[in-house]
Amino acid sequence: MSPGIPVTKGGVVVKAALALWLFALSFPGLGAAALRVDQPVYDFGEVTAGYVIQHAFLLTNVGDEVLHFTRAPVASCGCSYASLPVDRLAPGESVELVVLLDTADFGGRGVAKWVYVYTDAPGSRRVKLTLRGYVKRALPWQGSASSLYWNWYLLVDLRLPEEYLAGHLLGAVNLPLPRLEEGLAGLSRESSIYLYDADGTSLSQAIGVCQGLGFSAVRGIMGGAAGWIDQVGDLFWIGKRPGQGPAVEGGAFLVQPQQLARRYTVVLDLRPQEGYAAGHLPGAIHVPPHELEEFAKCLPRPRGEAQLELWCLDEDEEASCRAAQLLRDMGFPDAKCLIGGLAQWRLLYGEGLFSETD
Numbered sequence: 001m002s003p004g005i006p007v008t009k010g011g012v013v014v015k016a017a018l019a020l021w022l023f024a025l026s027f028p029g030l031g032a033a034a035l036r037v038d039q040p041v042y043d044f045g046e047v048t049a050g051y052v053i054q055h056a057f058l059l060t061n062v063g064d065e066v067l068h069f070t071r072a073p074v075a076s077c078g079c080s081y082a083s084l085p086v087d088r089l090a091p092g093e094s095v096e097l098v099v100l101l102d103t104a105d106f107g108g109r110g111v112a113k114w115v116y117v118y119t120d121a122p123g124s125r126r127v128k129l130t131l132r133g134y135v136k137r138a139l140p141w142q143g144s145a146s147s148l149y150w151n152w153y154l155l156v157d158l159r160l161p162e163e164y165l166a167g168h169l170l171g172a173v174n175l176p177l178p179r180l181e182e183g184l185a186g187l188s189r190e191s192s193i194y195l196y197d198a199d200g201t202s203l204s205q206a207i208g209v210c211q212g213l214g215f216s217a218v219r220g221i222m223g224g225a226a227g228w229i230d231q232v233g234d235l236f237w238i239g240k241r242p243g244q245g246p247a248v249e250g251g252a253f254l255v256q257p258q259q260l261a262r263r264y265t266v267v268l269d270l271r272p273q274e275g276y277a278a279g280h281l282p283g284a285i286h287v288p289p290h291e292l293e294e295f296a297k298c299l300p301r302p303r304g305e306a307q308l309e310l311w312c313l314d315e316d317e318e319a320s321c322r323a324a325q326l327l328r329d330m331g332f333p334d335a336k337c338l339i340g341g342l343a344q345w346r347l348l349y350g351e352g353l354f355s356e357t358d
Contacts, residue, residue, distance in 0.1 A: 035060070038057075039057065046136060049107030050144030051340050055131060056097065058094055063091060076113045142339050151309065153191070155283055157173065167237060167239030167241060168237070197225070204252075219254060223257070266311070269287070296332070312335065
């Protein structure tokens with residue numbers, strides 16, 4: 001035996017074992033899975049509150065054994081979320097972990113939000129991925145996609161087409177009772193729906209149809225069009241005023257007309273006609289930007305406790321934010337534009353709620 005090599009009492013060569021251990025540390029894939037993240041910290045810079053951050057973290061198995069994801073990713077505060085399309089990676093394989101962060105609640109401060117990824121790889125049992133940056137406060141006329149999502153509702157006029165064309169509530173779509181089921185078929189079951197007829201006599205039946213389709217947030221306007229005119233007058237009514245008559249007021253799942261008038265929401269879609277026709281929020285009114293000022297002159301002015309919330313939409317917010325400022329200057333203080341445009345909406349909701357209902 002060479003005199004320069006130390007041994008233990010059991011004859012194990014200590015220096016050789018140490019060399020092998022150091023070699024294994026230098027090549028973590030040797031005999032095991034190993035996770036590598038190219039950019040574990042993503043700095044998104046500065047954005048406006050309400051903007052949705054999207055980033056794809058690239059995860060790679062640089063070991064020589066299969067890597068398993070042992071549980072779903074866990075996001076901080078419920079503010080960011082991720083989808084992982086696979087549950088394992090073969091040696092050399094990669095996958096993108098797409099993370100979204102809605103910044104609506106973080107205006108005026110720096111934020112750092114994280115997602116933990118869990119694997120069975122030695123040394124990578126829990127890997128932290130971070131999104132960080134500064135979120136500036138939104139301007140008064142800017143609103144987030146999540147805010148629009150929770151404020152939006154579909155207003156359905158159940159009367160005959162000729163009655164609807166003569167006059168109807170602003171932003172309502174016409175779906176007579178025989179067509180109601182067909183007209184709502186493609187709509188998200190999470191949608192809020194308000195129904196009205198001529199006098200309230202068919203509301204119970206229509207509400208039952210909607211509930212049978214799986215819509216839980218459905219309400220009728222008490223007394224229908226007659227009830228609206230009786231309690232609110234012609235506020236938010238476009239066209240010929242319906243004839244006066246007794247309104248039926250009984251029944252379940254009904255709301256007083258004044259309740260809806262206190263926060264009456266209308267969506268204005270400013271995109272070119274082809275974009276609007278391809279898909280839009282049901283009830284959204286198509287208004288080309290160059291026609292907005294004339295259109296706004298015909299809008300009803302809120303009075304008393306009534307509030308008219310106007311949402312302006314386009315693809316990237318450029319035209320819609322100018323429109324919201326113009327509407328505010330014209331006396332509509334609750335006009336807003338969708339921050340980041342419809343591209344931001346799609347990040348959170350895909351094409352959800354979009355249809356050609358009207």
